[in-house]
Amino acid sequence: MLRKLKALILVLSLFGLICIPNINSAKVSSTPAKLASLDSDKDGYSDSCEVLHKSDPQDKKSIPKQNITINVPSDVETIQEAINVSIDGDIIMVFQGKYQGNINFNGKTITLLSTLHQSATEPMADGSGQADSNATNLTTNTIIEDIQGANVITFNKTEDTNPVLKKLTITPTIESETTEPPPPTIPMQFENSTTPTVISEINTTADEELIISSPSTAPDEQLIDSEIATSDTEPSLEVIDPGSPVGDTVIISVTAVDLENFYYVYLYCDGSQIGLDITEPLEYSWNTIRFTNGTHTLKAKAYHKVLGEYIESVPINVTVYNETPDVPSVTITYPTESHTVSGSIRIQATHSHPDEMTRLATYFYVNDEYLGPSFSSPAGRTWATEYFSDGAYIVKVISYFCDSGLKFKIKCENSVAVTVDNTATLNPEVNIDNLTDGQEVSGTVTIQASVSDPANMRAVICYVNGGWIGYDSSSPYQFTWNTQDLENGTYTIKVMNYHSKSHLYYEKEITVNVDNSNLDSDNDGMPDWWEILYGLDPYNPDDADGDPDEDEVTNLLEYIYNTDPTNPDTDGDGLSDEYEIYAYGTDPNNPDSDGDSVSDGDEVNQGSDPADPSDEGQPPAVEDLLSLLEAAYNVGDLEGIALNADKLMKQGSAATSLLTAVLQDEEKDLDFRGIIAEIIAEAKDPDSADALIEILEDVNQDTYIRAEAAYVLGTTGSDTALAPLLNALNNPDVDIKSSAALGLGFLGRQEAITPLIILLENTEEEAIVRVRCGEALSNLKTLLALDIFINTLQNDEDETIRGRSALWLGSLEHSDAVPALIEAVNEDSSLYVADNAAIALGMIKDLSAVDTLINALDRGGLLRINSAEALAQIGDLSAAQPIADAIEDEQDPWGKQKLMEAYEQLTGVEYQP
Numbered sequence: 065m066l067r068k069l070k071a072l073i074l075v076l077s078l079f080g081l082i083c084i085p086n087i088n089s090a091k092v093s094s095t096p097a098k099l100a101s102l103d104s105d106k107d108g109y110s111d112s113c114e115v116l117h118k119s120d121p122q123d124k125k126s127i128p129k130q131n132i133t134i135n136v137p138s139d140v141e142t143i144q145e146a147i148n149v150s151i152d153g154d155i156i157m158v159f160q161g162k163y164q165g166n167i168n169f170n171g172k173t174i175t176l177l178s179t180l181h182q183s184a185t186e187p188m189a190d191g192s193g194q195a196d197s198n199a200t201n202l203t204t205n206t207i208i209e210d211i212q213g214a215n216v217i218t219f220n221k222t223e224d225t226n227p228v229l230k231k232l233t234i235t236p237t238i239e240s241e242t243t244e245p246p247p248p249t250i251p252m253q254f255e256n257s258t259t260p261t262v263i264s265e266i267n268t269t270a271d272e273e274l275i276i277s278s279p280s281t282a283p284d285e286q287l288i289d290s291e292i293a294t295s296d297t298e299p300s301l302e303v304i305d306p307g308s309p310v311g312d313t314v315i316i317s318v319t320a321v322d323l324e325n326f327y328y329v330y331l332y333c334d335g336s337q338i339g340l341d342i343t344e345p346l347e348y349s350w351n352t353i354r355f356t357n358g359t360h361t362l363k364a365k366a367y368h369k370v371l372g373e374y375i376e377s378v379p380i381n382v383t384v385y386n387e388t389p390d391v392p393s394v395t396i397t398y399p400t401e402s403h404t405v406s407g408s409i410r411i412q413a414t415h416s417h418p419d420e421m422t423r424l425a426t427y428f429y430v431n432d433e434y435l436g437p438s439f440s441s442p443a444g445r446t447w448a449t450e451y452f453s454d455g456a457y458i459v460k461v462i463s464y465f466c467d468s469g470l471k472f473k474i475k476c477e478n479s480v481a482v483t484v485d486n487t488a489t490l491n492p493e494v495n496i497d498n499l500t501d502g503q504e505v506s507g508t509v510t511i512q513a514s515v516s517d518p519a520n521m522r523a524v525i526c527y528v529n530g531g532w533i534g535y536d537s538s539s540p541y542q543f544t545w546n547t548q549d550l551e552n553g554t555y556t557i558k559v560m561n562y563h564s565k566s567h568l569y570y571e572k573e574i575t576v577n578v579d580n581s582n583l584d585s586d587n588d589g590m591p592d593w594w595e596i597l598y599g600l601d602p603y604n605p606d607d608a609d610g611d612p613d614e615d616e617v618t619n620l621l622e623y624i625y626n627t628d629p630t631n632p633d634t635d636g637d638g639l640s641d642e643y644e645i646y647a648y649g650t651d652p653n654n655p656d657s658d659g660d661s662v663s664d665g666d667e668v669n670q671g672s673d674p675a676d677p678s679d680e681g682q683p684p685a686v687e688d689l690l691s692l693l694e695a696a697y698n699v700g701d702l703e704g705i706a707l708n709a710d711k712l713m714k715q716g717s718a719a720t721s722l723l724t725a726v727l728q729d730e731e732k733d734l735d736f737r738g739i740i741a742e743i744i745a746e747a748k749d750p751d752s753a754d755a756l757i758e759i760l761e762d763v764n765q766d767t768y769i770r771a772e773a774a775y776v777l778g779t780t781g782s783d784t785a786l787a788p789l790l791n792a793l794n795n796p797d798v799d800i801k802s803s804a805a806l807g808l809g810f811l812g813r814q815e816a817i818t819p820l821i822i823l824l825e826n827t828e829e830e831a832i833v834r835v836r837c838g839e840a841l842s843n844l845k846t847l848l849a850l851d852i853f854i855n856t857l858q859n860d861e862d863e864t865i866r867g868r869s870a871l872w873l874g875s876l877e878h879s880d881a882v883p884a885l886i887e888a889v890n891e892d893s894s895l896y897v898a899d900n901a902a903i904a905l906g907m908i909k910d911l912s913a914v915d916t917l918i919n920a921l922d923r924g925g926l927l928r929i930n931s932a933e934a935l936a937q938i939g940d941l942s943a944a945q946p947i948a949d950a951i952e953d954e955q956d957p958w959g960k961q962k963l964m965e966a967y968e969q970l971t972g973v974e975y976q977p
Contacts (some may be wrong), residue, residue, distance in 0.1 A: 109358035113149040124958070127926060129896075133157055143167055143176070150174050172547055213777050297322050301329065301364040301377035308383035311352055318346040318364045318377070326375070328893075329366040336859055340893065352384045359383050392417030394426065394463045394478045397442070401480045405449050408567070411435075413443045413461045413478065424473070426463040437879075449484045450567050455484055492517040494524060494561040494572050501574040506547060513541040513559040513572070521570075527558045548577045549596040554578075590623045598629050616642040627652050638665020639674065650674050686712065686719045689727065697736050709743055717749035724755035727769065734768055741772035746780045753782035760788055760800075773797035778807025786813050793819050802836040809840025817846050824852060831862055837864070842872040854884045857901075863894040870897060874904025884909045889916050889927075906934025914940045921950040929959055944971050951975060 084692035102111045104121050109128055111121035117128030131153040136146045144167055146156045152173040167176075168873050299322035306314055318341070320329060328340045331348045333355065339348035346364075364377040398412045411428055426443035430436040430452070435445050443461070445546035460479035493516040499505070511533070515521040534543040541559070555578055560571040560822040583600045584591050592602035600607040600619065608620040615632035622629040625645060632640045637655035644650045650657035650664050657664050659673055693708035695701075712719050726732060726740050744752055759765055759773035774792050777785045789811065792804030805823065823829055825836040838856070841849040849872070857869035870888055873881035881904070888901035902920060905913040914933070920931040928950055935943035947967045954960040967975045 069312045083671055090522075109151070110149060116149055117151065125926075130154075147172065147174065176359050235528060239642065297377050299325065299368050299371065300365060301375055302459065303331070303362050303364050303377050303380050305364060305380050305511075306382060308381075309385040309822060310350075310382060311350045311354075311384065311386045313349055316348045316350050316362060318348070320344075320346060320364075322368070325368055325370050327369065328859075330365055332363045333360050335361075337861060341767050353386050355384050357385050357388075375705055385964040390418040390421075392421055392423070392463070392465045392474060392476050394443075394461055394476050396478050396480050398459055399459065399480060399482045402482070403480070403487050404483045405447075406484065406486045407445055407450060408448045408873060411447055411459055411461070413463075415441070415443070415463060417465055421465045421467055422476070424464040424466055426461055429460040429462070431457050432460070434878075435485050448567055451938070452484050452485050454484050454486060457484055463741075492521055492561075492563045492570055494521070494559055494570050496559055496572055496574055497558065499557065499574060499576060502577070503574075504579055506578065506580050509545045509547060510574075511543040511545060511557060511559070513543075514539070515541070515561055517563065522562045525560045527560070529555050548580055549593060550578055550580070551593050551597055552577075552579050572815060586643055589620050594623055600629075613641075615640050617645060621645070625652055635664075637663040638669070648674055684723055689719075690722065693739070694736060695735075697739065712743050715745040717747055717751060720744055720747050720749040720752040720754075724748075724752050727773070728755070728759055728762075728765075730765070734766060738772055741769075741776050745776040748779050748781060750780045750782040753777060753780045756780065757788045760792060767797045767799055771797070771803040774800055774803040775807045775810075778810035781811065787814060790816065790819060793823060798830045800834060802830070802833045805833060805836040809836075809843035812844060814844070814846070817841065817844060817848055820844075820851060821852050825855065827860065827862075831864060834862075834865055835868055838868055838872050842875045845876065847876065847878060850878055850880060854881060857884050857888055857897075863897055866892065866894065867897045867900040870900040870904045874907035877908050879910050879912075882908060882912055886913055886916045889931075890955065895925065895927060899930050902927060902930040902934050906930075906937035909938045911938065911940060914938060914943060918943055918946045921946050928954070929962045929966075932963050933969075936966040936969040939970065941970065948975065952977070 103109065104111050105114075105126075107114075107124040107125040109117070109119070114121040114126070114128055116134065118134060119128045119132070120126035123321040128151060130151065133155045134146045134150055135157050136143055138494075143156065143158060147167065150156060150172060151834075154172075157174045158176070183296060188326065191257055262541070268570075300320070302319045304319065311739045316331060316339075318329060318331065323329075323342075323344060325348075326342070328342050328417055329346055330337050331339045331341075331350075333350070338350055341348060360383075361379045361381055364380040366375055367373070368375050381869055393416045394413050395416075396413050399409065413426060415423055415426075417423065422440070426438045427443040428438065429446075430447060435447060438445050443463070445575075447459075449585060458479050460477060462475060462477040465476070466472045495514050495516075497514050498510065498512040511526055512528070513524050513536075515524065518539060523535055524541040525535050526543040527663075528545060533545055536542060545557075547555075554575050556575050558571055558573045560569055562569050580593065586605040586607075588605040588608040590600070590608060595602040595607060598619075601612070608618065610619045611617065611629075612619070613630050613632045614630070617625070617627065617629075619629045622641070625641070627634040627641050632642070632643055634652050635644075635655040639650070641652040643686060644652040644664065645655075648657075648664070655663045655665075658667075658677040660677045667674040681943050689712050693705060694710065696703075696708060696781055712723070723740050723744050727737050727744065729737070732740075744756075756773045756777040760770050760777060763768070765773075774789060777789060785807070787805050789804045792800055793808075795801050795804070801823075805820060808820060820837045820841050822880040824834050824841065826834070838853070841852070853873045853876070855867045856865050857873065858866075860866050860869070866888070870885060873885060885901045885904050885908075889898050889905070892898050892901070898920070902917060905917060917931040917935050917938075921928050932943075932947050932950060944967065947963060947970065950964045951960055951967065954963055964975045
């Protein structure tokens with residue numbers, strides 16, 4: 065929780081607000097230099113940079129998202145802060161207004177652009193009619209002013225590196241088409257160059273850009289070339305009609321004007337993506353067998369890099385016709401309809417299907433509870449009915465078939481109603497024959513057992529105090545127990561046997577008293593049994609001065625104080641044996657030495673005396689802790705904030721009444737109230753629900769606080785939280801809506817499943833809302849979301865949704881998700897999606913994913929590491945050699961270390977080159 069709070073505080077200090085970040089862009093504010101350069105996880109990216117690029121500044125494995133747009137509002141006044149936290153490929157967007165200070169690109173390949181805005185319609189210069197409302201020459205005015213007597217823009221130049229091409233758009237305001245604007249003057253100079261070059265000739269039309277570049281010449285001979293990039297070509301897309309009807313697999317062609325300025329060109333059928341291409345000729349293989357016979361609409365769509373918008377083709381209608389294959393069927397042959405069953409039975413099913421079709425698998429269910437698959441013919445699965453309550457059940461089988469060309473998959477199913485009746489009484493027994501309860505034993509003891517139903521009772525297992533003694537599969541069942549190395553006292557002997565007919569374990573327990581001579585062979589003050597108990601040598605007197613747990617208490621003193629020499633905190637109260645014995649004078653075997661109901665460790669942490677019962681273990685008052693927290697917040701004391709917040713969290717529900725009042729207090733700073741919300745969430749107090757509901761439904765409250773209240777409300781677990789959170793899903797504010805979805809995931813109520821699914825499937829919804837809905841469904845662990853997650857993984861246009869869908873499927877740990885995840889690893893165009901799909905396959909641990917993950921090891925990067933870790937989780941030793949080969953091929957030290965860890969996890973041995 066402290067780590068989560070510190071990350072929250074870091075975001076506060078960087079942005080001046082707490083919000084769920086926008087998926088598509090980031091906003092930069094002025095950042096203290098110390099925080100801007102802080103790199104907590106030592107991965108080469110500052111914490112500020114990682115927060116902007118949607119990665120965890122505390123996790124080295126978290127990779128910053130590339131190619132984002134960083135907006136710099138004009139009230140920030142400086143562009144350099146945005147450049148400092150950018151990475152290669154970013155776009156820095158400036159707005160109308162004046163920016164001051166010098167700019168140094170620091171050798172990064174980034175783009176600096178000014179926004180373009182269309183003006184309202186104005187009269188023509190001659191007063192006759194209106195100007196074209198689509199005219200693009202009316203733009204905002206962006207001014208970069210040098211206030212330090214140096215060059216506004218500086219390119220880094222070293223001996224080893226050529227200057228990097230940069231791009232800057234200057235867009236002065238034009239009052240009308242007949243008004244000539246004053247030419248802006250921008251001084252520019254390369255490092256080590258003595259003479260700045262001033263560029264003042266800039267064409268002012270809005271769709272043109274100033275390109276500034278430098279050839280690879282000596283620093284003092286740098287030339288700055290200016291040229292205007294123009295294009296009179298109107299970009300467009302057209303889907304070529306393939307003619308109708310079409311069937312089987314058909315090639316669809318698309319023509320594009322200005323293709324070089326498009327990103328991927330996507331082809332859609334009825335709104336769903338069916339392919340992408342970027343090189344001429346643009347051709348797409350469309351498998352029409354996956355679509356119903358009838359009319360379908362095809363459309364091409366692509367993002368234009370210069371215009372900054374999507375271009376779509378005119379939709380065309382195409383008729384699809386494919387002959388419908390014969391439908392296969394499945395029939396349950398046992399048990400039959402209305403049959404009464406008991407014990408373990410074999411559910412059997414037969415199939416009827418055309419010769420050209422092949423059965424992929426058959427899956428068995430009882431009341432929708434998954435029993436498992438069958439690939440044999442006839443299909444069958446064992447059902448142990450004794451583990452189910454007597455009563456009515458529905459047995460269902462589902463089979464999947466495909467044609468010989470694997471072009472389509474057909475599902476068929478069958479079910480029967482049966483009754484389970486396991487009323488027959490079974491009374492098998494297992495006994496200990498040669499020992500009685502309370503008997504005194506010593507030395508080597510023989511334990512002898514017998515069973516009443518040997519025909520159906522398997523081997524007997526023997527335990528003493530829960531520890532394994534032995535296993536015997538034939539009568540007489542005998543076990544040997546050596547008590548000489550044990551401490552004198554009472555021990556529990558248990559024998560256990562599995563009955564194959566009832567499928568239950570039966571056991572017998574007795575207690576015996578061990579009494580062996582208290583020997584001290586090496587005369588070191590510690591008896592032999594105690595030394596043996598803790599792994600010491602009963603024949604080595606030097607053991608008395610040893611300290612294996614490094615708590616500054618010798619073995620001899622550990623024996624005298626009756627503490628554990630292998631555990632530095634014997635009583636587990638958070639205060640080490642050393643401090644209890646030497647510093648506080650408390651009992652190292654008693655977690656509450658003064659008996660005031662507060663553990664010794666907690667008393668020390670909160671400032672009370674663990675040896676003084678008179679203080680009743682009372683920590684500082686909640687009001688005092690709250691005052692200390694606010695004081696630390698006001699002066700920016702991060703450690704003070706974390707310490708006092710942690711103490712308030714330990715108060716639990718005792719503090720929530722006061723804390724919810726602070727959360728409602730509109731005079732308190734928003735960021736401070738956000739910290740209070742996190743503390744309330746940690747308390748998980750149902751009594752705070754009413755106050756949180758009041759905040760959520762108060763339209764006069766700040767939307768950020770209302771959103772925090774929605775998320776925290778879900779953590780209370782209160783029944784009254786359900787209706788307000790469901791209502792909040794309809795709130796027009798994105799933050800409130802997404803926080804409500806997150807809260808429903810924490811609340812854990814099944815009534816939320818359907819509304820969450822509806823929002824997740826709505827592609828018109830904001831991405832953050834859909835992400836929070838998916839996270840909530842994942843938290844609910846509902847299999848109703850399985851097909852939904854598979855669909856978003858395979859078809860959603862947003863790579864963030866696809867990548868998250870892979871992880872959500874992994875959290876469900878259901879084998880039906882494996883084919884879609886394998887497809888994502890092999891075929892998804894986004895490495896982010898493939899990386900997450902590999903992680904998910906490791907979570908599910910299905911052997912059918914092994915070959916795919918082994919192949920992914922050759923693709924390098926994070927996918928290689930995730931695949932190796934997934935293979936280690938699955939545990940198939942056939943992956944050991946491929947992982948070893950990947951270790952030898954890996955060049956990155958961190959990546960090599962992660963691969964070696966995966967190898968050791970899989971094989972149980974350390975990797976040796």
